[in-house]
Amino acid sequence: MKLFLHQDRALNETYDQNRVAYYLDMGLGKTFVGSEKMWELNTPYNLVICQKSKIGDWKEHFETHYPEYHVIIFDKQSLDKIPKDSVLIINYDKVWRRPELEKLNHFTLMLDESSMIKNEKSNRSKFILSLAADNVILLSGTPTGGKYEELWSQLHLLGWNISKKLFMKQFVVYEWDELNQKNKIVGYKNVDRLKRKLRKHGAVFMKTDEVFDLPKVNDQIVKIPGTKEYMQFAKDHIIELDDELLVGDTSTTKKLYLRQLAGVYNQNKLQYVKDLIDSTNDRIIIFYNFKKEYAALVEMIDRPIATINGDLKDLNAYDEHENSVTLIQYQAGAMGLNLQKANKIVYFSLTDKSELFEQSKKRIHRIGQERPCFYYYLLTAGSIEWRMKEVLEQRKDYSDELFEEEEM
Template sequence: MLYDFQRDLLNNIEPNYIIAADTGTGKTMMAIHHYLKHNKGEPLLIVAPPQKIKEGGWQRELDFVASKYNIEIPYDILSYGVLSKRWKEYKNWFLVMDECHYVKNPTSQRGKAAIKLTQQSTHFLLLSATPSSNGWGDTIAYMIMFGYYKNKTQFLREHAIYNRIDYGNGPVNVVSDFRDQEILQKIYQSFSIKLAKEDCLDLPPLVFEKIHFNPSKEYNIIKKDRVLGEELFDNIAKLQHGLRFYANQSDKLKYTEMLLEGTEENIIIFYNYKQENEELKKIAKKLKKKVFEVSGSKTNLPDKVVWPELKNSVTIVQYQAGAAGIELQYANIVVFYSPTYSYQDYEQALGRAYRNGQTKKVTVYQYITKGTVETNIYKALDAKKDFTEELFRREIVN
């Protein structure tokens, strides 16, 4: 179940470690096998963002591994949202913290609880594509977890360089840099390993990740009553639109925010509706991403000369406007936020990033709301067919 690069990585790390691996390299599967290798019978605790827990990826992977090996894996999954209240319940568990950058602030309630949880665990593994994207200040919590410093005060006393800045109410000391960075680098590298997708020789050049959601209340109301508030869905076209749009906007947006927050790689998001565009741009701007856009009324893309240095960008593309004729090889994460009915548009959209000139391996996220029209759309697309009105009538209306 492991690629060679995953097996090699696990053979070269200690039981307590940080895996700083790119999106699409299989951090979940590596973490489960790390637990299987080092546990002494204690149960496994997964701490993850609520969006990941709700999507169910951890449960699916754990159940899959247990079934393949014909074993039982005792585990619990805890949200970061309740970590500060419940960490005491998990003494002597084997700990995996997914998207560990959520606890990089050692003085927050969540960060304090995470540090205490690592200290009472049998072993702990931290996962993130970007555990320390903002420099040494982001590593302080990890340094404490691995026992190199007692607290943030000690770290700053030994390494912080301050500037005095006048904010109007008098001068304030502000950390401007850190001393002894070679020492800090040596310490950090003693418990962390970086894994880039392009270094994974046996990883396929195109990796698909299916992200599952449950249908929204609005979807179920429209499907049953053909009405939502004052909006009627009294013909096939309106019903198709309503079911596709209202499949689950809320959870998709939350998951997208988590995905964007956890990487500095360049991302393309394909969408259908203007309202999706507006909400996606709000999230990208909130996270201070560089935002590019292709729609029926606007085309704003980075110049090719900046592609080699470009990072931390989001390109939001409407299928009909940008499925063909544009080159987006600067991005290596593709999100199909809501599906298109057209197999041609789907293939063309996929080919915007995965084409000649792409130097990185590409991860594709398909957002699929279970038990909805989206499931049927992807069945057709996987069969290299359009999702037609006839299929809609057969599978949804009837």
């Protein structure tokens, strides 16, 4: 298999290490680097843990480029019947429900999008950290989403046996929050030392602009007219729309309905999307959050539609039709997809997760893209969406806590 020079460089830098992390920017081919490292390590068994939407992609990758492997989507098979030279593929949500994997020995563990174990107290993280892997390969374009405190689980797998308490003390800056009467993270320290330690423990960092000259990125901020319904709900925390009653009785539900009132309940935004689609015959990618948004968009769009969400993955229209519209729910499709046939992304609504936001932008701005990329951010005037965009640009999640502070 012929690799790019930067992929060879990543492998050469970690040749003598058996616990590695390839933190390569989205689009730089982490899949090829990770699978080639796995082949070099040459263990009898290999376990790949990935997102559910990526299982088919990994199976196809190994069957195409490594025919010597037995590729198995692991569900309820008996480990006794697994042949040597196997690659077992399982998703993050299932892996901790397969306790038999704790009996697996002499294997290489590979985590695709290793940021999925950032919460060391979750069932998936605790289970993965308990596995007796001989070798570890971590893959991610956004290992922290800008939050170094979320690195600890990955550091543990790389063999840096620093306690969470000591790690936080050495690298995280706190400030007392009078409102909530607790410490909150306001920044980081000793970052250069942290990066040196990471490299010592097998981490390779690589940004796209260090490797390729990709086309220009163009951000288009579109101010969508607001609605009286949004203003009424923001004031009263309750509104009736047709036969539906929206009640913002908690900060979570209020934030949810404000986002929906700025999005799917705003006919001005739906009309803008329709006009934008009608203005071009190019492929368009639309990111959205909620099922109601998907239903409204599907009803409105009169073109071939491709879909990626928790219920459906169908990219046939994207592959076959130049004028297709691809609707992607963030959680299901912000990571891992190669969509560089398109060069336009429309953000119908914003995610509140920084990592998903950053990943989504790289679906079209990656190796193979030859045209300038256009990102259309549809923000309803006077709405919560402007603050969400501001927070996401700071590589932070827009949390309930932030929302409550702004309301006060």
